[in-house]
Amino acid sequence: MAEVLRLDGIRKSYNVGTPVETEVLHGIDLTLQARDFLALMGPSGSGKSTLLNIIGLLDRPTAGRLAINGEDTGELGDAALTQLRGRAIGFVFQYHYLISAFTARENVMMPMLVDRGRPDSAMERRADELLDRVGLSRWRNNSANNMSGGQQQRVAIARALAMDPDLVLADEPTGNLDTKSADDVFALMREINRERGTTFLLVTHNDDLAARCDRIVRVVDGVIAGEGN
Structure with missing residues (x-):
């Protein structure tokens, strides 16, 4: 099976070279294969957000x-x-970070527009296909601010899939939803993982959701403290 992500000895320090230099990640090793569905858990301040920013290429590791x-x-x-x-x-x-004045379709098109520079009919077809996949065909022309929280998060998932990524990073994706909507959103991500083979890394504090993932990795004080299935 193809390897989607590999971390070898990832360290991250802030204020490097100063008297207050602080290392917050202390040598993280982690591998994700295609079709993996992993829950990343840990207390606040454990380094989860820093690690997610590095995996998402929003920040660079120190080593x-x-x-x-x-x-x-x-x-x-x-x-x-x-x-x-x-x-x-x-x-x-x-x-969800949707653009409230844009329609569901326009929000899903945004990653493709950023990549290609201008809209075209292929982008619209792709957006419509994804909205159909997440059960929102009827709402594709609704503005984002005219949708429920669960619907908005479904649009956000469709947007995340617009470029057919190998890896989806989901940071507390159900944290703002009621129990029913949270369960529906999680089930949707799980279906996409199984049907499309998309790898998911899910940050959550929800033990019940984590238990439904294939792997659970726990981060404590900047190190991986344990892993289980």
């Missing part, structure tokens, strides 16, 4: 190696990192 689809990201400049992030990684956050 260690990070590879996406076998490509060493440490060898890439900022422009190449941005391109790789846009094409290989999808993001779903606790808050």
Whole structure:
């Protein structure tokens, strides 16, 4: 099975070279294969957010190696990192971050528009296909601010899939939802994982949701403290 993500000895320090230099990640090793569905758990301040930013290519590690689809990201400049992030990684956050005045279709088109520069009919077809997949065909012309929280998060998942990424990073994606909507959103991500083979890394504090993942990795004080199935 193809290796989607590999972290070898990832360390991250802030205020490097100053008397208050602080290391918050202390040598993280982690591998994700295609079709993995992993829950990342840990207390507040454990380093989860820092680790997620590094995996998402939003920040660079101080030391260690990070590879996406076998490509060493440490060898890439900022422009190449941005391109790789846009094409290989999808993001779903606790808050959906949709553009409220845009329709559901327009929001899903945004990653493709950023990548290609201008809209075309193929983008619209792709957006409509994804909205159909997440059960929102009837709402594709609704503005984002005219949808429920669960519907907005479904649009956010469709947007995360717009570029057909190998890896989706979901940071507390059900944290703002009621129990029923949270369960529906989780089930949707699980279906996409199984049907499309998309790898998911899910940050959650919800033990029940984590128990439904294939793997659970716990981060405590900047190190991986344990892993289970």
